Amino acid sequence: MSAGQVFIAxxxxxxxxxxxxxxxxxxxxxxxxxTLGDVCGVVMRYRVGPLPVGRIAxxxxxxxxxxxxxxx
Amino acid sequence: xxxxxLVAEVDRAWARPVVLAPVFALISLVGGALPSFSLSxxxxxxxxxGALFWLGMSAAVPKRPAPAKLTREAAWWLLPLLLFAVVxxxxxxxxxxxxxxxxxxxxxxxxHYPARAAAYYGWLWAFWAMVRR
Numbered sequence: 001m002s003a004g005q006v007f008i009a010x011x012x013x014x015x016x017x018x019x020x021x022x023x024x025x026x027x028x029x030x031x032x033x034x035t036l037g038d039v040c041g042v043v044m045r046y047r048v049g050p051l052p053v054g055r056i057a058x059x060x061x062x063x064x065x066x067x068x069x070x071x072x
Numbered sequence: 073x074x075x076x077x078l079v080a081e082v083d084r085a086w087a088r089p090v091v092l093a094p095v096f097a098l099i100s101l102v103g104g105a106l107p108s109f110s111l112s113x114x115x116x117x118x119x120x121x122g123a124l125f126w127l128g129m130s131a132a133v134p135k136r137p138a139p140a141k142l143t144r145e146a147a148w149w150l151l152p153l154l155l156f157a158v159v160x161x162x163x164x165x166x167x168x169x170x171x172x173x174x175x176x177x178x179x180x181x182x183x184h185y186p187a188r189a190a191a192y193y194g195w196l197w198a199f200w201a202m203v204r205r
Contacts, residue, residue: 004170011159018152032145041138041205063121071113
């Protein structure tokens, strides 16, 4: 791996570590920080009229992500 | 004295982790063995994802309650999200193997069967967690 690749891998690792850290903080007793599941739940409740836009967007994004990494 | 009746939604038998875990494991073990860009790999992801998408849009699975609105502290989630978006965005714009995007970094890892099958398993469970929301 080149120095650039190591730097980018480290940056992604820090980002993923921060995701984990915020989730751990959110799961602590009495925490005011919501968990990732709570944030997703609120986003997924977003509707435009009768259309559950938030749900469709989250499912569509996750479906695409699986296709991108696991089928391509 | 009358007591308020408590109503708890019970998972359907097929929606319990004890049933889903082996089903997801089987899909992952098969999916992990399928080569990239193959028709079978595409069909499996489209089929499994489509089924979960359909379940998530239907009322077949009881949903867990979400908070009415987010607290101000939810802004902490922007920290990892923005860092991730900036790194991914910059590496995408550079478009060089010297500064790879996440998918380019993941490609050599996901070429190995155990890693690909594990990623499949994680993807399915995360999808299921969203279906339950």
